[in-house]
Structures are given as C-alpha cells and as structure tokens.
Amino acid sequence: MxxxxxxxxxxxxxxxxxxxxxxxxxxxxxxxxxxxxxxxxxxxxxxxxxxxxxxxxxxxxxxxxxxHNLGKGIMLVLYALLANICFALGDQFVNDALGVEPTTFKYVRVYASILLLPFLVISVALIVQMIVVIGSGVYFFIAWLLNSLVSVGILSEFIPERKERFWLLTAIVRVIVLSIFINCLHQKFLNNSNDYEKFVKSSIVSFVYFLESYSKSRCILAPEQRIVPLLNDEILVLYPLANNSYQISLKQCVPAITHNKAFKSDS
Structure with a gap:
C-alpha cells in the first residue's frame, strides 16, 4: 500500500x-x-x-x-479555415430551411454558423483522433529511439531530458482515453443528429421571423404575416402556425397603394 x-x-x-x-x-x-x-x-x-x-x-x-511565430501563423490559418467552413455550412442550412438564397440574410447566417459549432467540434475531434491513432505508433517508436540514444555520446546534449515519470505509459493511456472519449461523443452526436438538424433549422426560421423580417410593408400582408424583401419585387412571406412552426412562401409583392395611371397633368 x-x-x-x-x-x-x-x-x-x-x-x-x-x-x-x-x-x-x-x-x-x-x-x-x-x-x-x-x-x-x-x-x-x-x-x-x-x-x-x-x-x-x-x-x-x-x-x-x-x-513561436510559426505556430501563431499556423493557428491563425486554422482559425480562418474553421470560420469559413462554419459560414459555408451555415449558408447551406439557411438555404435548406428557407428555400431561398442566403445572401439576403445578414444576421441569420452568423447565427446559423454559431449553432453549427458543435458539429464542427465533433468533426475536428474525429480528425484529431485519426491523427493521434495513426501517429501514435510513429511517436512510440521515435520515443523509444530517443530514449535509447540519450546515453550515446554527443546526441545526449540535443535530446531534452524527460521530466514526466512513466511518460510512455502515460502516452498510451492518453491515446486510449482520447479514443474512448471521442467515440462516446461521436456516438452521442449520431444518436441525436436528426433532432439537432431539426433544432438548427427551426431556430433559423424563428430567428428570421422575429429578428430579420418585417411586419409592416408597402406590400399587402395578412395579419401576423412578416416578410423579407428579395430582388425584383419578390418577397419571402413567413406565417406562424399552431405547432410552433412556420409557413414559408415566395410571392410577388402586391402594392398596398395602386397608382392611378389615368391621371394626366394639365398641359
């Protein structure tokens, strides 16, 4: 003991x-x-x-x-890459949820990107797991080789001294625990992926209805209808339904004011 x-x-x-x-x-x-x-x-x-x-x-x-400066550069490139992937996925979800091009919507695209962060985290975790599992064999071989070369003449001056006790056993445990953790996380995500997709899409539509659409317009609207102006007098009409969902339709704007074309000014 x-x-x-x-x-x-x-x-x-x-x-x-x-x-x-x-x-x-x-x-x-x-x-x-x-x-x-x-x-x-x-x-x-x-x-x-x-x-x-x-x-x-x-x-x-x-x-x-x-x-290190090189490390900072690599991290910034990775941040930019992940941000662009988030925005691209967000645009796809906005397009799928609303049925129109997402370029009109400034704010919901950012909101959708934030909602998709868990998906991105899972994807990155799986990539990390793959790299760790594949690279662990190479790592253990190099670690064993370096450990063997520690006492070889001038090489010992260039090999850093290990301060962590049981480093090889710890490395093996890290690989095992990381694999179990990511597999559990991935399985949990797969079991709830359909609900998560529905949640993201319904959140996108709700966000557009309450924050990025308008209840007053020059176009004729029914009560509780809200619109998003598109191009060429096209409008996206959102109407709330009883089951916390929304009816989304693409329509042509019908002006509330009809101009009198028969009017002629005095010559």
Whole structure:
C-alpha cells in the first residue's frame, strides 16, 4: 500500500486525472452487467474527468505552439479555415430551411454558423483522433529511439531530458482515453443528429421571423404575416402556425397603394 502511495505522489496533475478516469472506466465495465444506472454514472464521471485532463493538456500544447511565430501563423490559418467552413455550412442550412438564397440574410447566417459549432467540434475531434491513432505508433517508436540514444555520446546534449515519470505509459493511456472519449461523443452526436438538424433549422426560421423580417410593408400582408424583401419585387412571406412552426412562401409583392395611371397633368 505504501508503494502505491509513493507512486501516486510522483504523478503530476494530468496523470492523476487519467488515473481517476481509467478507474471510473473500469468500475463502469464491472458494474455494467448488474447496475446499469451506476455504470452510466461511472462512465459519465470518467468522461468528465477525461475532458478536464484533455483541456489541461491541450492548453499546455496551445501555449507551446503559440509561443513561436510559426505556430501563431499556423493557428491563425486554422482559425480562418474553421470560420469559413462554419459560414459555408451555415449558408447551406439557411438555404435548406428557407428555400431561398442566403445572401439576403445578414444576421441569420452568423447565427446559423454559431449553432453549427458543435458539429464542427465533433468533426475536428474525429480528425484529431485519426491523427493521434495513426501517429501514435510513429511517436512510440521515435520515443523509444530517443530514449535509447540519450546515453550515446554527443546526441545526449540535443535530446531534452524527460521530466514526466512513466511518460510512455502515460502516452498510451492518453491515446486510449482520447479514443474512448471521442467515440462516446461521436456516438452521442449520431444518436441525436436528426433532432439537432431539426433544432438548427427551426431556430433559423424563428430567428428570421422575429429578428430579420418585417411586419409592416408597402406590400399587402395578412395579419401576423412578416416578410423579407428579395430582388425584383419578390418577397419571402413567413406565417406562424399552431405547432410552433412556420409557413414559408415566395410571392410577388402586391402594392398596398395602386397608382392611378389615368391621371394626366394639365398641359
């Protein structure tokens, strides 16, 4: 028992979090056949602890990358790429929800992009998992090679000393825990993807109805109808229905004021 306590004391905070996470995962597996609710509780606790550990490690990596000019450039390019992907996906959802080109709508496009951030996070997480799983074999080989070369003459001066105890075991645990965490996250997202898509589309239509359409217009409108002016006297008409949905239709503007074409000025 004293030996285990000594091993625990030399672990850093991240390693302790991974240890707690693995313990909760094992308890979840053990209790799964008998106590389903308790098993789900242990699994949720393991995922929460894993998230905290990943944020801590990710923040450390982010600081290292951001401390170099090249790293800053790469991060800014990635931010720009992700922002453009968000806007492009947002435009597709606006087009699908309203049935017209999204270029007319200034504000709902940004709103839709924000709503799609969870989808983007899941996609990036899957890409990260793929990179980590594929690159872990190369990493372990290089790590073993460097560890073997530490005592070889002049090479030892160029290889940094490892300050983390049990670094190889910790790296393996990180890969396993990261894979489990992302797989659970992905499965949860797949189970709720249809509801999430419906939520995004209904939120887009509600946003347009309340914040980006108009109840007063030069066009003839029925009560509770709101419009968005389009090109060439075309209007998008939104009308609320009883089940918290909206009827959306594309119409030609019928002016509320009819000009008298027979009027002639005195010559």
């Amino acid at each position: 004293e030996a285990l306590t000594n091993y625990y004391k030399v672990l850093n905070r991240s390693q302790k979090l991974y240890l707690f996470s693995i313990t909760c995962l094992l308890l979840s597996i053990i209790t799964n056949p008998v106590l389903m609710d308790m098993s789900k509780g242990f699994l949720s606790l393991a995922l929460l602890i894993t998230l905290i550990a990943l944020i801590k490690d990710g923040n450390k990596i982010y600081k290292i990358i951001w401390s």
